[in-house]
Amino acid sequence: MIGIIKYAMLIVLILLPAQSFALIYDYNVSGQFYVNNVLETVSGTMSISDNFLAFSQGGTPGLSYRFDVAGFNMDVQGNAGSFLYSGNGGNCGSLVYLSATSNPLYPIAYERMWGINNGTASWSNAFSSFMFYNNDMTSYMPTGSDTFGTLAPIISLASPAYATQFGGNFQNGGTIWLTQVDPVPEPATCILLGAGLLGAGLLRKKVKI
Secondary structure (H helix, E strand, C coil): CHHHHHHHHHHHHHHHHHCCCCEEEEEEEEEEEEECCEEEEEEEEEEEECCCEEEEECCEEEEEEEEEEEEEEEEEEECCCCEEEEEECCCCEEEEEECCCCCCCCCCCCCEEEEEECCCCEEEECCCCEEEECCCCCEECCCCCCCCCCCCCEEEEECCCEEHHHCEECCCCCEEEEEEEEEEECHHHHHHHHHHHHHHHHHHHHHHC
16 A cells, blocks of 8 residues: 555556646635725635735736635625625636736726635736735745745635625725635646556556566
């Protein structure tokens, strides 16, 4: 059995350059925001991939990056409205860093924006609207030289400036906090490990023959 595991790890290491270990990080959600001076509270979970993906913005590639939201399940309670809000798979949303100063062809007024969408309703905020924090609450940006592509253990989202559940634009106020819990492998990572185990098994069988 130990031999099989060793062979599996060897095969995984060989395949690793073609498929890095991407993780989905689960976050607990807790926070509040205001709708026309009425407080709404938010609780639940959100999952975010640690892949920091470059994409084209305004026709100029490589200047914008995003972490994709893999899923969310949140409960909103308050006098302005109460609802369960969830989405999984596909394009659930993103935390996006836009390099505003490096792209003269596409001037924008913000560098950080977030948005989530379950296919029928969406929340978003596009004005320097999230911050990353270490566990000691020191802040950083995911484009820093020593933090590039690092998904934060604590994320603050400025409350949505637009939400279709509440009829579009409304008063912006409050903060929604995301606190990271244990990461789990993405399906691609599980497939990679499975391929390693299968390859090790076949190799061991061939050696015996």
